[in-house]
Amino acid sequence: MASGIFKYTPIDRSSRQIRLLKFIPNVGLGDNLIRCYLETYEISQCPSFIALSYTWGEDSPGHKITLNRRPYFVRDNLWAVLCVLKSLIRPDLEPTNMPSITGSMPIDQQFNSKKLWNRFWVDAICINQQGDFERGHQVNMMRDIFSSADSVIAWLGPEYDDSNLAMHSLFHLPDRDWCPGYWGEYEQELKKSEKAIANLFMRPYWSRMWIIQEFILPSHIFILCGQLSFWRSDSWLNFTRLPETATEQKVVGKILPGYRSYWRSCSPYYHQRILHLLLSTFSKWSCSDPRDKVFALLGLIGDITSLSIPRLYPRTPVPLLADYTISPREL
Template sequence: MQYEPLEKTKNDIRVLRFLDPLRPISAEDSIECTIENATTEGLRNQAHKQVSDTRFAWGDFEALSYTWGDVRDVKSIILNGVRKDVSKNLESALRALRDLQETRLGMHYWVDSLCINQEDEEERNEQVKRMRGIYRRARAVVVWLGQEESTDKIAVQTMWHLCRNPCIENTLELPKDLRLDGWPALFAFAQKPYWNRAWIIQEL
């Protein structure tokens, strides 16, 4: 796939846009998207209470934070009309993004492995230096922790109760339905591969 060069003087980035996100697709259908050049200059408004409130003339973008996953486990997507292999974990993340309401309203996304020309060493090095700024300029950062596991909902419920009641000192103070499963679920949640990435410090 050919990438259009980025203009450094305009703080250009590339953003991903899903094709026809309103059209239902099956698990066997390939994700279709395009990569477009966009400038992050000309910020019109820092406030963005609604998804429809875009900050740039071309629209707006959110940044994806994820793990690549097993490099041997790949699936294909269609990018700018060309079939491209990506990790199964990234493909799952893209499917989840495609289903978001903001995607249906025209949201673009910045995904490092797709929006940076990985075969252009100079561009790759330049964009890596700018990654912190790109994530900070994004309307939001979408975190993909991987496919949902059976204990994830319990873990989130436990975190919610701990945040609302920071003085909880033992399991008996948790709601009855969380006393047995809450802490093990929270431990399993903390063991997800995503949390082992040092890069998330600058992404979140």
């Protein structure tokens, strides 16, 4: 291993470059250290990749991996999902289409001999979080990143609080609205998993500001919790059909999946005019940087260069872009 900690090579901010993470097999190395390599691409020329949607957590980075053969440290939740993703990589196979998942089962069984593409976009690693200019540059590309990804993995976290039961139940939601007695045998099964489903919806993932656009923008969302997963473009929309007692959190169980369906049915013309609605709808979602209350929603607006900030620049309005060099008060 090369000496010294990992240092980022600057991205060309005059272009539309992004970095992608690739796992390096541990063949013959005799340990379980996660080894990765960062590659830089023009987004229009990227190979197939998967974007990761997850929560950072409040802990300090304490898990060691390597990037380009140099030490790099990540937080607990990211470490957990990297371990799962690494176990899926088949370096001996070429990329194939994403498998069509037919149920909630152990993720390694779902993939069998199929390969999960060995290129990922993970914000905490692929963006130099210490560089304000780069952060702004990459945040302004979030719409393109999550729209260009072949799929998005929504990592809900490790298995606990009967999440396996909840995942099984949610996958098998009937494709029709709920009313007492109408779901037949499934209604009895739902009662058994009611608390587990409520606990799943109360996880920190659902209250994070950044997951709003990460959940709404992609065509396909691959849901991963512990070792269980399913992948269908429409599964999460069925959450709006759950009875209130099955979620206990109307904001999570109804608004976000419902808004995904609503937003995707609207025209791009409408997307450019809904910033005020987004700010109101998702005002209670959390983020560590108050500026992200606005920046985390810009990807849903469409052509953000058509918006401007006349109060901050009264003489010459400028496009509303993510800019971490300005203060929350200025924003």
